[in-house]
Structures are given as C-alpha cells and as structure tokens.
Amino acid sequence: MQGGFIPNYQFKRTNNMPHNIPTVHIQKHTRGISDTKRTEVANLQKYIQELLGDTHHTFLQGSYANDTSTSDINDVDIVAIRKTTYSSVHTGLSFPTSIPWETIFSEIETKLKNQNRYTWTVERSEGGKCIEVRTSGFKADVVPAVQINEDVKSDPIAIYSFKTGIEKVNRPRTHIENGVAKHNATNQNYKPIVRMFKNWVKNHFDNTDIISSYQVESLVYNTPNENFHNDHAYSFLFVGNHIAELLSQRDILPIKINSVCGTDDITTNWNIVARQSFKNKLKESVSHGLSAYKATTIQEAQNYWDKTFNI
Structure with missing residues (x-):
C-alpha cells in the first residue's frame, strides 16, 4: 500500500476490538528513560x-x-x-x-x-x-x-x-509547555506515541538526515487529539495515517505544518526527496501495522508488528 492511503473505515472497524500484538512488543517502542x-x-x-x-x-x-x-x-x-x-x-x-x-x-x-x-x-x-x-x-x-x-x-x-x-x-520553554498541554489533552497518550514514532524513524532511517527528532515530534503534535488512544498500537495506525495524509496535502498545497512551538514551518528546510522517502515508508508501515492489528494469531501479529518497525 505504499502508493495510497488506508481508508479510515478500516481503522474504525478495528476500534475497541482485541488484537494479538503482544503488549511487550508495543511497550518497547513507547518506553521512556529509566x-x-x-x-x-x-x-x-x-x-x-x-x-x-x-x-x-x-x-x-x-x-x-x-x-x-x-x-x-x-x-x-x-x-x-x-x-x-x-x-x-x-x-x-x-x-x-x-x-x-x-x-x-x-x-x-x-x-x-x-x-x-x-x-x-x-x-x-x-x-x-x-x-x-x-x-x-x-x-x-x-x-x-x-x-x-x-x-x-x-x-x-x-x-x-x-x-x-x-x-x-x-522558544525551548514554550516547546515544553505545549507538549505538556498536548499530553494532557490526549489522556496522557501524546508522549508515548512521540517516542513510538522516534523509534520507528530510528529503525528505518538510522544515521541518515531523512528527518529530525524535532520534526517527528512536530508531526505527531499536529495530529488531532481524537487520533490518540490508550491502545498505542491503535494510535500508531491513526497518527501515522494522519501524518501521511498531511504530508501528501503538503505536496500539492503550500500549507504550513507548524512546529511544536507553533512559530515555524517544519517543512521549510525539509528536503523534498527526504520528505517523500519518509512519507512512503510510513504508508507502508501503517499497512503492516493494520495487518498486525487484524492478525488472528499472536505469531502472525508479532511478525507484522516487527515488520512495521523494521525489526
């Protein structure tokens, strides 16, 4: 599904449904520092x-x-x-x-x-x-x-x-304040999902200049609050799909994608080739993530989830 989006109805159909992705395999991507x-x-x-x-x-x-x-x-x-x-x-x-x-x-x-x-x-x-x-x-x-x-x-x-x-x-303290506000507005789910996407980037694009940590955080920050869920595997699907759609809109329209501080456009100095590479890989990974969510066995779910994160 690298060439297109996954329809939102496919996500809604899985909402509140149990899945077979092992919790430990989700948490290793959302875990903070000790x-x-x-x-x-x-x-x-x-x-x-x-x-x-x-x-x-x-x-x-x-x-x-x-x-x-x-x-x-x-x-x-x-x-x-x-x-x-x-x-x-x-x-x-x-x-x-x-x-x-x-x-x-x-x-x-x-x-x-x-x-x-x-x-x-x-x-x-x-x-x-x-x-x-x-x-x-x-x-x-x-x-x-x-x-x-x-x-x-x-x-x-x-x-x-x-x-x-x-x-x-x-504006480093504005950055902190906005992050706290977003975290509270998403029922404490914003920061774990930022960490999840940073791990995803590290696994797919390690040691490259495809995207900065600040750009990753800003893309997640720009995602509407209703896309964040207590089930972080489910959040990955919704947030990832929204980010891919947002970047596709940016490809054809001069829209501004604000930083976490809200003062600058994170796409201004983002190389178009790097941006396309990030977007296409994200679409592919969201597709794998959806397959993991729908898998009927634990092993199948784990295999697709690991593929999502290039493990």
Whole structure:
C-alpha cells in the first residue's frame, strides 16, 4: 500500500476490538528513560549550573526535557542563558556596552573545562551552536543563549551559530509547555506515541538526515487529539495515517505544518526527496501495522508488528 492511503473505515472497524500484538512488543517502542538515567542527567545539569554560577540560568531542553526521548537516550541539551545580557538583534534596542558571542561561548567553555568532579571532554560542536560535554555515559550539548525578554525565565531567547553567523530566536520553554498541554489533552497518550514514532524513524532511517527528532515530534503534535488512544498500537495506525495524509496535502498545497512551538514551518528546510522517502515508508508501515492489528494469531501479529518497525 505504499502508493495510497488506508481508508479510515478500516481503522474504525478495528476500534475497541482485541488484537494479538503482544503488549511487550508495543511497550518497547513507547518506553521512556529509566529513573537511574533521570537522576544522572539531573545531577549533571545541577553541577553545570554550579560551575557557571549566578551569571547564568540553565535548564534542560529538547527531547529529554519534554519526556519524548527514547529509552536509549545518550545525549541531552542544556541551555545556558547569560543573565542581564540581551540580544540587540531581536530586541531592537541599543545598549551602551556589548559583548561578542565568542566571549559568551568562551566564558562557558572555560568554566566547564576547569573542573575536577567528572572525567569529561569539552569542545565546540561542529556546527558552532553549542559546547559539547562528553562523559563516559552520554553527551551534553550546552547551548549558550542571551535574553530577549526582561525575565530570564521566559521565552523567547536568542542563540547563535558560528557556522551561519546567524542569531536565532528560540522558544525551548514554550516547546515544553505545549507538549505538556498536548499530553494532557490526549489522556496522557501524546508522549508515548512521540517516542513510538522516534523509534520507528530510528529503525528505518538510522544515521541518515531523512528527518529530525524535532520534526517527528512536530508531526505527531499536529495530529488531532481524537487520533490518540490508550491502545498505542491503535494510535500508531491513526497518527501515522494522519501524518501521511498531511504530508501528501503538503505536496500539492503550500500549507504550513507548524512546529511544536507553533512559530515555524517544519517543512521549510525539509528536503523534498527526504520528505517523500519518509512519507512512503510510513504508508507502508501503517499497512503492516493494520495487518498486525487484524492478525488472528499472536505469531502472525508479532511478525507484522516487527515488520512495521523494521525489526
């Protein structure tokens, strides 16, 4: 069924019907990170805040902060806002003194290097947007930022890339707030389904640039709430089908597919070939998922479900 959609009536016909997909095979795709990993990450973020001191406000962002990361997460993002330092680009204001981004990065880099609690390496990222801290367990990307609003604890903020030379507006806390609202509006089913689709992408497109984690989350976020169900196998069918339909509409119409933050279009810089590859593989997988849902034996259901996730 790679060339077309699966009619919605086929989904409705399976609604509330028992299926033979083993629960353990569903949960392995929706599982979040362990309590041990949570403690490890929290301790690292707290220590980085201690190193930077009162001149900075730090917090976790991205998949970890949103609880949409897969269980095997090995990297986290930590924002480090330089307090009382404002973007002249995005505030439209002029200030009596200025500080270059090189200094903002170097201050953080120096403090991260001059510590003795962890055995880690510290270096600039290849794209020049963050400072990478690598421990034996995982990697933390520390993202230097400055304020736009007067309140350091409110969005937006400004971040910088040395590769592009562009100062960009970012809304990491809006991202978190919108994710929480969506999760609550879907009876706590949104975040497990995001993790499910991230695992699906990893299994089908690992080590490629087909789609980013943020784009995956945004596509799931754009799916209407009624498509999320307590039966996560059933949710995969509905959410996957909606995403495929949405991307097909985007192929012929200049519609905007909002990010989780609601401010930018996730298809703007998404290569058309990569987008088509993602959409076609998703259609194929939804078809396999439907076969798994309708299978009459546990073995048949498991085989189709594993095929859905390229296992």
